Amino acid sequence: EVELVESGGGLVKPGGSLRLSCEASGFTFSIHGMNWVRQAPGKGLEWLSFINSNSYDTKYAESVKGRFTISRDNAKNSLYLQMNSLRVEDTAVYYCARGLGGVVMTIDYWGQGVLVTVSS
Amino acid sequence: DIQVTQSPSSLSASVGDRVTITCRASQAISHYLAWFQQKPGRAPRSLIYAASNLHSGVPSRFSGTGSGTEFTLTISSLQPEDFATYYCQQYKTYPLTFGGGTKVEIQ
Numbered sequence: 579e580v581e582l583v584e585s586g587g588g589l590v591k592p593g594g595s596l597r598l599s600c601e602a603s604g605f606t607f608s609i610h611g612m613n614w615v616r617q618a619p620g621k622g623l624e625w626l627s628f629i630n631s632n633s634y635d636t637k638y639a640e641s642v643k644g645r646f647t648i649s650r651d652n653a654k655n656s657l658y659l660q661m662n663s664l665r666v667e668d669t670a671v672y673y674c675a676r677g678l679g680g681v682v683m684t685i686d687y688w689g690q691g692v693l694v695t696v697s698s
Numbered sequence: 699d700i701q702v703t704q705s706p707s708s709l710s711a712s713v714g715d716r717v718t719i720t721c722r723a724s725q726a727i728s729h730y731l732a733w734f735q736q737k738p739g740r741a742p743r744s745l746i747y748a749a750s751n752l753h754s755g756v757p758s759r760f761s762g763t764g765s766g767t768e769f770t771l772t773i774s775s776l777q778p779e780d781f782a783t784y785y786c787q788q789y790k791t792y793p794l795t796f797g798g799g800t801k802v803e804i805q
Contacts, residue, residue, distance in 0.1 A: 613794075615742075623734070623742065623785055625794035637792040673741060684732040684789040686753060688741040 580604040582674045582689035589695045594664050600657040600674030600689055608652035611677030613685060614659045616670040616694075624670075627659065628677065642668075664696045700724050700788050704797030710805040717773040719800045721786035726766045730790040733762055733771045736799075737782045745784075746771065776802070 586598040598614070614626040627648040628637040636648055647660040657674055671691040677683030701724035711717050721731065733746040744753045746762040749769055759774045773780055781804055786797040 622799045623736075623787075623796045625787075625796065628792065628794075639793045678744075678747060679730075679789060682730065682789045682791060682794075684730075684744075684747050684787060684794070685734075685742075686744050686747070688743070690741050 580676065580687045582676065582687060584672065584674050584689045584692035587672065587692035587694045589697065590664055591698055592664060592666055592696055594696070595660070595662045596664065596694060598659040598661065598672055598674075598692060598694070600659075602655045602657065602674075602676075605676070607650075607655040611683045612648075612650060612657045613675045613677055613683070614646075614648060614657075615673045615675050615685070615688075616668075617673070617691075618667070618670040621670075626672075628683065629657070661694070664694075666696050668694065669696045670694060699793055700727060700791060700795055702786055702788050702795050702797040704784075704786055704800050706800060707798060708801040708803060710803050711776050712805045713776055713778055715776045715805075717776050717780075717802060719771045719784055719786075719802075721764075721769045721771070721797050723767045723769075723788050723790075727788045727790035729765050730788055731762075731764065731769045732787045732789060733760075734785045734787065735780075735782045736785065742785065773802075 581603045629648045645663045674689040675685040676687040678686035729749040731749045734742040736742040750762045
């Protein structure tokens with residue numbers, strides 16, 4: 579059974595940093611592209627970032643480009659999101675999600691999400 | 699960026715009703731359209747990819763059609779567990795973009 583478990587969320591002050599982790603199990607992590615998607619309170623879904631299976635290709639939404647960095651460790655079956663220069667508007671539930679498809683991937687499995695709150 | 703617009707933003711329906719949700723892309727995306735279901739306080743669930751392909755375990759009352767710029771998600775006979783918010787997403791190009799969501803409520 580595919581399982582994605584996020585961790586690392588919490589309360590952080592504006593301008594601060596946080597690193598999210600996503601531990602994968604139940605599938606061969608090293609052959610799948612992975613994504614981060616977030617959802618602000620009461621709002622819709624916002625795709626943030628993608629990393630391909632061997633980390634050679636990464637993509638970012640404009641809203642986080644230059645502030646967030648996606649990475650992965652295939653030996654540890656883990657995906658990461660380093661978030662710097664956090665803003666109040668980054669407050670959201672962050673989801674780790676497995677990619678499905680070819681050159682551009684959609685999502686087939688989602689983690690349960692982790693809450694990040696940016697507030698002074 | 700490709701904009702994705704869903705309609706309606708909400709609807710009220712009864713158990714057994716046929717429900718249709720529309721998603722329009724700002725430019726042609728071929729069949730690169732996915733649908734997701736989300737219940738309050740829960741992670742999204744993937745329903746359909748490539749416009750019409752059901753993910754494993756998704757009931758056959760769900761179906762998707764369309765290509766180019768216009769797509770639909772149909773629930774042929776609404777069940778109590780189907781009351782949720784539905785999102786479409788284009789994956790023709792990055793950045794991936796989602797529609798604003800359609801909340802399906804009990805009438």
